[in-house]
Amino acid sequence: MAQSASEVMKAIGGYFEIENEGVGIFPHKAGILLNTGRNALEYILLSIFDIRRIYLPYYTCSVVLEPIKRLGIPFAYYHINGNLEIDGQVMLKEGEYIIANNYYGIKDAYIETLVERYGDRLIVDCAQAFFAPIISGIKMFYSTRKFIGVPDGGVAYCDKGTNLFHFEQDDSIDRLDHLYIRKEQGAEAGFKLYQANEKKLDNQNVCLMSTFTSDILERIDYTSIVTRRRENYLYLHKVLKGINHLSLPKMDTFCCPMVYPYMSSIDKNIRQKLIDNKVYVARYWSNVQPYRDFYREVDMANRIIPLPIDQRYGIDDMDRIVKIIAR
Template sequence: MREIGGYIELETFRGRMLHEEATKLNCGRNALAYLCEAKKIEKLYLPYFLCSSVPDVCEKLGVPFEFYHVDETFMPQFPQKLGENEWLYIVNYYGQLSNETLKRWKDQYGRIIVDNAQSYFQLPVEGVDTLYTCRKFFGVADGAFLYTDVRLERELQQDESFERMHFLLGRYERSANEFYAEYAANNKLFAGEPVKMMSKLTQNLLHGVDYEFVRARRSQNFAVLQEQFGSANQLTLAIPEGAFMYPLWIKNGAAVRKKLQAEKIYIPTLWPNVLRQLPENAIEYQLAANILPLPIDQRYGVKTMQYIVEKIKNEM
């Protein structure tokens, strides 16, 4: 029987959620697991420049995989043909692969999976299996979206998020350092989580997001940094809608990253596993080591961008 009365819980938000029509799952890696099971994928081709969670999913499911290279424009270097039930996994790094480019890959190879974890506001190409993760863009503990034309034949349990929210609530009122260990533990948690439907709590929070504000703020911040760093950046960049981060590739990026920590400007090394797996002369090693993914999210405005520019130029 439904409870009536008692204390009031978290408010229910009623705005429209971006990707409302997609399949709502508990995390990005399980969006891939969902696809592998539903489409009976027999082999995947993955880029070397990739988070270790993706090959981990393949190993967990017993799906064979091989790696391929990308170039300095993030374009896949994959000249071969796909075999039957083989799929090409394409990562849309920093939202730099346009839908026109992705459609060409779809037309050429047919069976592709697009990872839009870094391009939340880029809608999928029609007929292309596309996945999104929520934690990279919003203050939620979990959540992913998957566009696909198949459904699993089994019923999925719905996830619950209330026990994962402490580090987010703490970060809202205090410093990130105090709750970083909890944040890192939450990231590791999903390695052992089965495929589940997105929790009611995460869906509710996503219904409360002002998506147009987030899109505009991220795009504006990206444009400010591009104006300041465009001539020094070894990457030629387009300005994506609602950008993820600003990727600044400079020769001494790894050294600058360390110096910025002393200024309490925390620039992540995305996919440090690449540094362990590949030699220094590999393009993917250089991308992982020396690209500074600068924060441009909705928490910040032009003044913060100018502050970041000043600090980085002092260290370049």
């Protein structure tokens, strides 16, 4: 029986397959290599001895709260504006710190301005900005899984960390199936295993990065990844900027985007249309629900569609995405 067009259609986006090995230099050799991004944040928080309260954006992933709640640190939310920046001023008192997100990997230049404002009381969430520059003296944490086909992994930067001998080394052996199945059988075949792997990463103890993950990260062509992502981002932006309701910074102000954030008009169900055509786009974040007066954040969560631009795809794939949106 002949396959239909939908059966042979290439899937775009979604979780990664196991990464092809190449030749490159891991950009975070100087960091503290841990098992997840959220545990990299916990490592940073453990290094701060005078912390009384932490501020974080309401528009963020709920897993950021895992280490904050586990350590019993009081927290408060702040608003962001339409430029994905802090809305107004968050004035810090003694013992207070602030987490700022490098959203979608496109806010490198803005983060530099926050360094001037908050200094060493700034913690930069680079979970979506794997290639964002490391800033000396600033606490930063990164996640590997949003950019590379690995089962786990996070990186922390801070001046005075906990002795690493206190931590066991992680083991990735039970988190690999979805990576190989996607490579051999496609996105749909391994999706449930991917979801199961995400659950396994919840509430993990802080551990050193597994040998499996660190070995893969040492053998990746990072230059090609950055080049491909920037090319794909630029193509989408040239075509979609006139109908994108989100204000985006110029490309020369950031190193490497995670996705192309496209903010759709209210009346179009573009997200579902893309998914129906095997372009798998996430929703950042499902935990951002109506709460107090965080109306803009909820609107962003509903309307911003993170279009895939990663190293697995080229201009033909970007053109397919554009045509689906235009239908």
